[in-house]
Amino acid sequence: MKKILGFLGLAALTLSLAACGNGDAAKKADANQLKSIQDAGVIKVATSADFAPFEFHTVSNGKDKIVGADVDLANEIAKDLGVKVEFMDMEFNAVLTALDQGKADVAISGISATKERKKSFDFSDNYFVPEQLVVVKKENVDKFKDLESLADKKIGAQKGSIQESVVTSQLPKAQLVALAKVPNLIVEVKQGSIDALVLESAVAKAYVAQNPDLAIASAPLKSSDDESYAIAMKKDSKELKAKINAVIKKLQDENKISEFVEKNSALAESQAKK
Numbered sequence: 001m002k003k004i005l006g007f008l009g010l011a012a013l014t015l016s017l018a019a020c021g022n023g024d025a026a027k028k029a030d031a032n033q034l035k036s037i038q039d040a041g042v043i044k045v046a047t048s049a050d051f052a053p054f055e056f057h058t059v060s061n062g063k064d065k066i067v068g069a070d071v072d073l074a075n076e077i078a079k080d081l082g083v084k085v086e087f088m089d090m091e092f093n094a095v096l097t098a099l100d101q102g103k104a105d106v107a108i109s110g111i112s113a114t115k116e117r118k119k120s121f122d123f124s125d126n127y128f129v130p131e132q133l134v135v136v137k138k139e140n141v142d143k144f145k146d147l148e149s150l151a152d153k154k155i156g157a158q159k160g161s162i163q164e165s166v167v168t169s170q171l172p173k174a175q176l177v178a179l180a181k182v183p184n185l186i187v188e189v190k191q192g193s194i195d196a197l198v199l200e201s202a203v204a205k206a207y208v209a210q211n212p213d214l215a216i217a218s219a220p221l222k223s224s225d226d227e228s229y230a231i232a233m234k235k236d237s238k239e240l241k242a243k244i245n246a247v248i249k250k251l252q253d254e255n256k257i258s259e260f261v262e263k264n265s266a267l268a269e270s271q272a273k274k
């Protein structure tokens with residue numbers, strides 16, 4: 001009898017160990033990621049603060065500060081996790097690399113959750129649906145009413161952004177000029193060294209509001225489903241992702257994200273008038 005019980009005990013032990021295998025081990029690693037943010041008391045956010053109204057620099061009381069709708073969103077997430085936020089500002093091209101290398105816990109930077117990017121990263125639910133727009137000098141706005149008129153022009157896009165492929169796929173004969181920071185592209189359009197710049201809706205509107213010599217041309221670029229913004233995390237961030245999605249859902253139910261976008265668009269515009 002003793003022997004049988006012993007055998008059963010062993011069998012039970014083996015079974016429970018086996019159960020601990022894949023599923024549970026993965027869950028444990030993931031729980032650690034959420035836990036490591038909570039243990040550190042800070043969530044490190046990689047961003048490229050050149051993208052009003054989502055993330056941009058402002059000076060308040062003589063001090064430089066990063067503000068924007070993504071910043072408000074990050075603060076809500078940090079509040080929910082009970083930690084502080086630390087923003088790491090870099091070129092957009094480096095944002096996902098910083099996350100991949102573990103220098104940042106998440107990347108929040110108006111990032112489009114494309115199929116390609118989803119192969120390497122986890123993404124939260126979408127929190128903003130953009131549209132692709134063409135920004136030109138105001139004096140040229142009537143020249144660029146269709147894609148034909150842009151076909152062989154010099155068109156700017158941010159390096160590493162999906163706007164590069166919007167240009168190469170929708171305007172294959174155009175000359176793509178890719179620069180690291182959006183404000184530099186704005187300067188190029190104003191100077192006339194490039195003819196147009198592809199930017200996403202709220203961002204295009206914010207920069208046009210700041211620069212009265214610019215305008216949005218009516219040339220219709222196509223937008224696609226996988227351009228919506230989401231927060232990027234390392235692969236297998238199941239628990240962290242669930243937490244972040246709950247915050248996004250709550251904010252969306254309360255219409256808060258559009259409020260963040262509106263408030264920060266107004267801020268960006270008033271800053272330009274100073």
Ligand code: ARG
Nearest residue numbers: 048051109110111112161162
């Ligand atoms: N949504 C585009 C992308 O993911 C552009 C994002 C640029 N973001 C920024 N903060 N500059 O490729």
